[in-house]
């Protein structure tokens with residue numbers, strides 16, 4: 001039928017794996033924002049959830065690295081990490097191969113996207129799903145933007161990917177939710193893990209909420225790296241969702257740096273009219 | 281220098297339980313198919329997390345290798361710092377040192393309370 005929901009959230013493995021080491025008050029408010037997002041996706045009547053993530057060498061490596069990839073399978077297993085380390089039990093998430101194929105076919109009209117009939121979810125998808133579809137009862141369409149192994153696709157291509165995804169979502173009869181996952185500024189898995197550039201994050205989120213294409217594309221990887229760390233490359237997933245929202249205004253429902261989670265923890269969404277969520 | 285193959289091995293190890301078993305049984309034998317220097321073999325067999333970080337291994341790959349060796353998170357971060365102290369700045373790859381006060385000091389600055397303390401007697 002159309003895109004019915006568009007949002008973004010963090011996916012850092014510490015959110016689940018190091019849950020007991022955070023300030024419980026801040027953590028629980030963050031988890032509550034995830035709960036609201038789950039309710040909003042349900043209220044929107046989503047029949048499938050496209051998760052645009054920036055995976056971390058779980059399925060894709062520098063031997064054959066796609067800039068953009070979409071899963072095309074009837075199920076996906078995870079987590080690829082040690083379940084104890086991530087504190088997420090092994091799961092099998094439902095997919096929808098036929099829906100994937102229709103979306104991919106439409107996206108290919110303007111973006112050369114790789115497809116994958118096998119895909120094991122890492123924390124980039126598993127952490128958001130743990131909160132958003134805890135029973136794994138909503139078909140998932142995984143999408144990936146290479147944000148790890150440079151050279152990376154330029155930001156305007158991530159934007160074009162988001163536009164193509166919107167066109168594709170609007171071309172199928174199903175009601176589609178889209179979630180972008182990743183960090184804003186962060187230095188994950190390095191000695192600087194926990195460092196967060198909060199002013200940079202808030203400025204980025206302001207541009208994101210205004211859905212200001214020019215302002216969102218006015219970054220380059222050299223500056224992003226210097227000011228927002230290598231984790232900042234993941235803004236590509238947020239940009240793709242902004243493009244998919246096609247000018248809709250956004251709201252940040254939660255933002256707070258949680259150093260032990262190694263990211264400024266974020267939950268935000270766009271007002272997708274007329275069938276999108278209201279005020280969650 | 282063959283950072284690519286060091287990371288390729290770790291990528292495959294992270295994904296493949298059978299390779300983990302083989303690595304557990306004979307660390308040197310599993311490395312033979314990869315184009316590695318002696319220094320890289322040492323780093324992967326010791327294992328020397330600090331040296332691997334210095335060589336430029338991406339933390340998204342390295343953190344799972346550390347977890348495989350039951351290296352706890354804070355210890356993992358410290359081993360990378362120690363590697364920089366011992367061997368110098370990251371030689372190749374995407375990382376630069378930026379300076380950071382550390383998680384606990386940062387959280388305190390934000391006014392966060394610590395996690396709930398375990399109950400007495402636990």
Ligand SMILES: [Fe+2]
Pocket residue numbers: 011012054056124182183234
């Ligand atoms: Fe990430």
